[in-house]
Amino acid sequence: MPELPEVETMVRDVTPLLSGRRFESARLSHRDVLDGVTGPALVRGLTGARVVGLARRAKNAVILTDRRRLVIQPGMTGAMFVKRRLTADDARYGVLQVRLDDGRTFVYHDVRRLGTIRWLDPAGWQRFSDRIGPEPLDAAFTPEVLRAALARSRAAVKKVIMDQKHLAGVGNIYANEALFLAGIDPSKEARRVSADQAGLLHRHLVTILADAVRAHGTTIRDYRTGTGEPGNFQGELQVYDREGQPCRRCGAPLAGTHGIDARITVFCYRCQR
Numbered sequence: 543m544p545e546l547p548e549v550e551t552m553v554r555d556v557t558p559l560l561s562g563r564r565f566e567s568a569r570l571s572h573r574d575v576l577d578g579v580t581g582p583a584l585v586r587g588l589t590g591a592r593v594v595g596l597a598r599r600a601k602n603a604v605i606l607t608d609r610r611r612l613v614i615q616p617g618m619t620g621a622m623f624v625k626r627r628l629t630a631d632d633a634r635y636g637v638l639q640v641r642l643d644d645g646r647t648f649v650y651h652d653v654r655r656l657g658t659i660r661w662l663d664p665a666g667w668q669r670f671s672d673r674i675g676p677e678p679l680d681a682a683f684t685p686e687v688l689r690a691a692l693a694r695s696r697a698a699v700k701k702v703i704m705d706q707k708h709l710a711g712v713g714n715i716y717a718n719e720a721l722f723l724a725g726i727d728p729s730k731e732a733r734r735v736s737a738d739q740a741g742l743l744h745r746h747l748v749t750i751l752a753d754a755v756r757a758h759g760t761t762i763r764d765y766r767t768g769t770g771e772p773g774n775f776q777g778e779l780q781v782y783d784r785e786g787q788p789c790r791r792c793g794a795p796l797a798g799t800h801g802i803d804a805r806i807t808v809f810c811y812r813c814q815r
């Protein structure tokens with residue numbers, strides 16, 4: 543699923559093309575991506591709304607209009623584009639197509655439809671955002687904030703940093719990577735992570751996310767930027783997608799397990815304690 547760097551990239555790419563634009567009409571092909579809004583209400587709400595700004599919160603793209611916020615969490619295969627001409631693929635997989643007042647079309651494209659679309663009023667947005675933890679690239683996310691979250695939990699440290707109520711936007715790729723860089727065993731009970739290790743983990747989370755944003759995200763399979771390109775960070779990955787390959791630090795073969803959460807965790811037995 544696109545994580546913080548990938549969603550940030552999508553938002554940055556479509557921002558100049560969407561800011562200030564008015565939505566002339568909207569078409570929704572499937573309702574199974576909607577949460578908390580019906581298809582007709584979404585289409586009615588979008589039609590005539592003007593975009594006043596874009597942002598990202600956790601793994602969500604947030605399009606603020608003069609009515610409500612269109613909040614899109616791209617699923618595994620979710621992507622967003624603004625195009626002058628749609629392709630046959632866009633017509634087929636464009637779950638939401640919104641015609642702009644300059645003749646272009648904003649498309650939320652989602653082959654497997656694992657994404658979610660919300661249409662939130664200010665109170666709904668507040669509730670939604672309040673359930674999510676601090677943004678790792680904001681100054682409010684300090685080593686103390688991370689330390690406190692870890693100290694409260696008996697869950698595996700990997701689960702805690704991927705839990706959106708503790709930290710916004712970190713998913714499997716960057717959790718695996720940050721834990722490797724910090725030399726922490728991903729299965730370690732969070733409250734047993736030392737203060738020094740938590741400090742290191744904080745530093746590596748922040749730097750890897752910032753570096754991945756600069757590289758326009760990581761493309762393993764499906765992810766595309768808002769201009770349709772793959773990201774550039776996949777070549778920088780130390781452990782994710784490298785199970786069985788040699789650790790770049792010590793040469794030992796990297797181990798993989800699904801035992802921590804349901805997802806693949808890749809780590810080095812020697813380097814991560």
Ligand SMILES: [Zn+2]
Nearest residue numbers: 789792810813
């Ligand atoms: Zn190693």
